[in-house]
Amino acid sequence: MPEPADTAWLRTVAHEVRSFDRSSTAERVAELLRSRVIEGDLPPGTRLSEEQLVEVLHVSRNTLREAFRLLTHEGLLVHRLHRGVFVPELDEDDLVDLYRLRRTIECDVVRRLEGLDAVRLRPLYDAVAAGEDAARRGDWGAAGTANMRFHQQLVALAGSRRLDETTARLLAELRLAFHAIAVPQRLHEPYVSRNRGLLDLLTAGEVEQAAKELEAYLHDSEAELLAAHRERPRS
Amino acid sequence: MPEPADTAWLRTVAHEVRSFDRSSTAERVAELLRSRVIEGDLPPGTRLSEEQLVEVLHVSRNTLREAFRLLTHEGLLVHRLHRGVFVPELDEDDLVDLYRLRRTIECDVVRRLEGLDAVRLRPLYDAVAAGEDAARRGDWGAAGTANMRFHQQLVALAGSRRLDETTARLLAELRLAFHAIAVPQRLHEPYVSRNRGLLDLLTAGEVEQAAKELEAYLHDSEAELLAAHRERPRS
DNA sequence: ACCTAGAGAGTTGTTGAACAATCCCTCAAG
DNA sequence: CTTGAGGGATTGTTCAACAACTCTCTAGGT
Structure with missing residues (x-):
């Protein structure tokens, strides 16, 4: 029951900022940093200083370090002993x-699919539509996000928790590579329509053909990314 | 309903925490706990009390919690907020x-194999031989360990760091299930010879046939494990 | 008898400060 | 140019205290 809410509000607001929802402070800090890394705000190679972040985020070093652990395990940060x-x-x-x-995960998932229907494929349609829309607007950042969602939902069709987790981590790491290169149109444009084609094959129940197309799709995407990676870096 | 963890198993090795160097304290603590969980010394459902472990291991709560994080990510522990x-x-x-x-990982790895030779298959031969030896001695614990090694080395043929990591975690989790059931002979005996058969197929370069055999193998193993799981539990 | 609220005990979550260990840069000596 | 010894800065680890949460048990109302 609410207390006499005159000054109690002021007294507790500071804590509410930290623990209103059901997650720990470390998880919320991790979420904050995760979005920054995924959005590409922090260039690869950047060191995250404990001192600075403690200052800015108003959490203790121990809590910050726990957040670091979480992200390290997701592959979004790397930890070097005594170096940060x-x-x-x-x-x-x-x-x-x-x-x-x-290729291992996605192609296998597709190959084993059965009993597909419009309802199960709905999230894929949404993701493809979002990608096409973003491409029309020339928003290649959004197109990349939609593409990630498409592949995540594709794997989700398998209904496997561990497959979903592995894929989530995989795609997050891949996103780091995309940011480091920054030629978004060339990397994302061809796959907007290929996602649509893939989805059509799935709708028709042609899983084996879809798997083959996906295999080629991923090979092409890999080749593009590697080529872009070789052109750009001057490190 | 699990009572506070029995810490007698730890006292004998508490000093080991200090003997190693070259890695962080948290990693050493994690290694210690990992082996105990994998060996089945701690039954599923056991809560690991921070207070007790800090007392026995002579490390700080922060360090212990960092070790918990490591093991949680490996799937060997689960963390419930405010509960431990x-x-x-x-x-x-x-x-x-x-x-x-x-099935997704192992079968795909086998299917894509090429350029096999005796040198690359050597670790698999060793694992199979260890399994056969353990079976002869009736040491089904060792047979299980050899079996895990066989499958880990099988995946290692792909030469993928992330595939190796995913598999390591997967097999560690599976080991928990084996311990919870404890009918080792029935679960491990049939697969000693099937591993040998699989390896023969690989030696002959019959990767497609090996993949099919592995698929059936894993289905059978899953069915056995599920059956054993349904018979035993008294939860 | 049932459920409901709430107090109390026990455990985890978070903090801040302190000290030890290590890395990295600089600078002097060979 | 290489080598090695400071020295400053940063991370690794510990400790103690307090806040917040869960679980259990009890008292009271229906």
Whole structure:
């Protein structure tokens, strides 16, 4: 029951900022940093200073470090002993590795699909539509986001919790690579329509053909990304 | 309903925490707890009390909690807000999910294999031999360990860091389920010879046939485990 | 008998300060 | 140019205290 809400509000507001919802402070800090990393606000190689972040976020060092752990395990930060945490710089081997995992998971999921119907495919239609819309507007950032959602939802059709988690982490890491390169149109444009084609195959129940197309799709995407990666970097 | 963790198993090795160097204290604590969970010393459902472990291990709560994070990410512990960390109790859905992931990864790895030779297959031969040896001795715990090693090395043939990590976590979780059931012979015996058969197919370069056999193998193993799980539990 | 609220005990969540260990840069010596 | 010894800055770890939460048990109302 509410208390006499004269000054109690002032006394408790500071804490509400930290613990209103059901997650821990560390998780909320992690969420904050996660979005910054995923949005590309922090360039790869950046060191996240404990001192600075404690100052800005108004949390203790211990809590901040717990948030670091969470993100490190998601692959969004790397931790070097006695040196701190950094936004990862993915090299070509990482990109190849990530696409290897993508092909393994996504193609296998598609190949094993059965009993598809419009209801189950609904999230995929939404994602494809969002991608087409973003492309029309020339908003390639949004197109990239929609593409990620498409593939996440594709895997979600398998109904496997661990497959979903692995994919989420995989796509988050991949996003780091996209930001580091910054030629969004070239990387995203071809796949807007290919996503539509893939979805049409699924709607028709042609899972084997869809899997083959997806395999080629991912190979092409990997090649594009690697080529872009070789052109740009001057590190 | 699990009582406070029995810490007798820890006292004998508490000093080990200090003997190693070269890694952080949290990692050493995690390694210690990891082996205890994997060996089945801590039954599923056990709560790991911060207070007790801090007392026994002589590390601070912060360090201990960092170790908890590591193990939580590996799936060897689960964390419930304001309630503590527990050894997970896997239900049938988890088992089905784990085998789904196994089939996806292992079968795909096998299917894409090429350029195999005796050198690359060497770790697999060793694991199979260890399994056969353990079976001869009737040491079904060791047979299980050898089996895990076989599958880990199988995936390692793909040469993918992330595939290896995912598999390591997957097999560690699966091991929890084996401990919870404890009919080791029935669960491990048939697969000693099937591993040998699988390896022969790989040696002959019959990857497609090996993949099909592995698919059936994993289905059978899953069915056995589920059946054993339904018979035993008295939760 | 049932449920409901609430107090109390026990455990986890978070903080801030302190000190130790390590890295990295600078600068002097060879 | 290389090597190695400070020294400053940052991370690793510990500790103690308090806040917040869960669980259990009890008292009171219906």
